[in-house]
Amino acid sequence: MVKLVDIPDLGSGAARHGGSSPSTRTTFIYLLNKDEFFMATVTRENIGLLNDKLTVSLSKDDYLPAFEKSLKEYSKRANIPGFRKGMVPAGLIKKMYGSSLFTDEVLRSIDRELVKYLETEKVDIFAQPLPDELNLRQLDVNSPTDYHFSFEIGLKPDFKLADLGKTKTTRYKVKVTDEMINSEIARLQNRYGNMKDEDTVTTEENVLNVTFSEVDENGNNLPDGITKDNSLLVKYFAQNIRQDLMSKAKNDFIIIKLKTGFEDKEREWIMGDLGLGKDDEASADKNFKVLITKIGLLEKRELNEDFFKQLYPNGDVTSEADFRNKVSEEIQVHWDGQARHQLQHQAYHDYWITPN
Numbered sequence: 001m002v003k004l005v006d007i008p009d010l011g012s013g014a015a016r017h018g019g020s021s022p023s024t025r026t027t028f029i030y031l032l033n034k035d036e037f038f039m040a041t042v043t044r045e046n047i048g049l050l051n052d053k054l055t056v057s058l059s060k061d062d063y064l065p066a067f068e069k070s071l072k073e074y075s076k077r078a079n080i081p082g083f084r085k086g087m088v089p090a091g092l093i094k095k096m097y098g099s100s101l102f103t104d105e106v107l108r109s110i111d112r113e114l115v116k117y118l119e120t121e122k123v124d125i126f127a128q129p130l131p132d133e134l135n136l137r138q139l140d141v142n143s144p145t146d147y148h149f150s151f152e153i154g155l156k157p158d159f160k161l162a163d164l165g166k167t168k169t170t171r172y173k174v175k176v177t178d179e180m181i182n183s184e185i186a187r188l189q190n191r192y193g194n195m196k197d198e199d200t201v202t203t204e205e206n207v208l209n210v211t212f213s214e215v216d217e218n219g220n221n222l223p224d225g226i227t228k229d230n231s232l233l234v235k236y237f238a239q240n241i242r243q244d245l246m247s248k249a250k251n252d253f254i255i256i257k258l259k260t261g262f263e264d265k266e267r268e269w270i271m272g273d274l275g276l277g278k279d280d281e282a283s284a285d286k287n288f289k290v291l292i293t294k295i296g297l298l299e300k301r302e303l304n305e306d307f308f309k310q311l312y313p314n315g316d317v318t319s320e321a322d323f324r325n326k327v328s329e330e331i332q333v334h335w336d337g338q339a340r341h342q343l344q345h346q347a348y349h350d351y352w353i354t355p356n
Contacts, residue, residue, distance in 0.1 A: 040109070042117040050155040054117065054129060056110050058147045067105040067144075074101065094141070102141035110149050126154040169350075171343050174335035176328050184327050189300035192310065198295040201248045204235035208245075209294035212274060215287050219255050226286075228274050229293075236266040253291040259284035 040062045043055045075093045076086045083089075114129060129151035138147065198206060210232070214225030234245055241261050244254055259281075262270055268278040276283035301307045308317040317326050 040113045042113060047152070050157055052153050052155060053132065053150055054114065054153060055148055055150045056113050056117075058106065058109055058113070058149075060144050060146065062113075063105050063109040064144055066109070067102055070101050070105055071098065098141040102144075103136060103139050106139055106147060110147075114151065123153065124156045126156060129153045167347070169343055169346055172339045174332075174339065176331045176335070180331055181324055181327050184331060185303075185324070186300075188311065188327075189303075189307075190298060192301045192307065193298045194301075195296045195298055198297050199249060201234060201245050201292075201295055203297070204233070204242055205297065206234045207296040207298060208232060208234060208292055209296070211291045211293055213289045213291065215255065215289045217287060219287075219289060221289070226274055226276075226288075230270070230273060232266075232270075236262065236270075238262055248292055248295075250292055250295060253289050255287060255289055257285065257287050261288075261290075 040059070041057045043057070045053045045055070047053045071090050071093050074097060075088045075090050078088045078093060078097075079085055080088050080092070080096075083092075117123075118125065118129075130153075132150040132152055134149065195207065201208070208231070210230055212226065212228045212230060214222045214227070216222060234242055237245065237256075238261055241254065241256060248254070258267060258271060258276075261267070267284070271278045271280075271283060276286070303320050303323065305318060308319075308323055309315065311317070311323075312326065317323050
């Protein structure tokens with residue numbers, strides 16, 4: 001039988017004097033076993049917003065019978081030299097294994113009563129109860145006594161979802177254009193293109209492997225300055241720097257100031273790669289020697305059957321027309337997914353978080 005009893009505590013007195021607080025509210029006692037008041041109890045106390053403390057109290061009678069039963073069962077199974085199987089004295093088993101069996105049985109009893117309470121009282125909690133200073137050293141097989149273990153629980157708040165049945169939402173349909181298809185095809189051609197070595201810089205599409213070395217205003221390396229390898233396109237530099245790079249060869253270098261050597265967007269990620277704050281004006285004013293260690297040029301992949309087969313091994317793309325249709329379908333799938341996410345975002349923020 002389960003019984004829920006209100007008992008007065010500090011909260012009752014506080015209420016009589018005009019108020020209460022989370023730490024002085026009524027505590028509920030959960031009693032188990034209809035005939036014995038002293039048997040296992042679970043007390044519940046509110047300790048904060050959506051935060052309660054459960055204290056499980058065990059008397060010796062809650063766990064000792066089960067512990068003694070465990071000793072007897074273990075003695076029947078134990079293989080100890082000098083004794084026939086099943087004939088090992090319970091006293092010897094208690095001396096050898098009693099401490100661990102005792103701890104297991106106490107913890108098993110605590111867990112059983114805690115779970116029973118949560119299920120009976122239908123307490124809706126997040127995750128699992130958290131032990132509050134679980135001190136297992138207090139468990140002494142040679143001196144069994146009453147034990148008290150506390151757990152904190154997080155309570156789920158009551159809430160109600162808005163009824164979306166009558167709400168008006170907008171689902172967008174993105175139309176795939178030729179420009180979008182051409183841009184994606186160019187991206188794929190670059191991604192699967194071949195890099196070939198070049199002797200000199202001839203175009204803004206050249207890829208440069210470079211080493212950034214921090215220098216002073218006279219171009220001398222700073223002893224504790226930054227040194228970092230990088231790879232970037234010529235077109236990432238500012239327009240005037242691009243002109244200076246033309247005809248440069250391997251092992252040539254230029255001196256630049258970060259704030260004038262790159263456009264804003266490129267400068268941000270360059271500074272980040274160098275370990276500098278992108279909004280730090282002093283860092284943007286630093287001088288760097290940019291040493292060219294390798295010059296490359298990316299050759300775009302040709303639109304041929306080999307390329308189509310690499311991208312679509314099942315063989316359903318054999319011509320440029322098929323390829324464009326396939327790319328168009330993939331772009332459409334992408335934007336349809338974005339539209340679904342936008343619809344969910346709209347419903348969540350417009351009707352659940354801030355309902356009309």
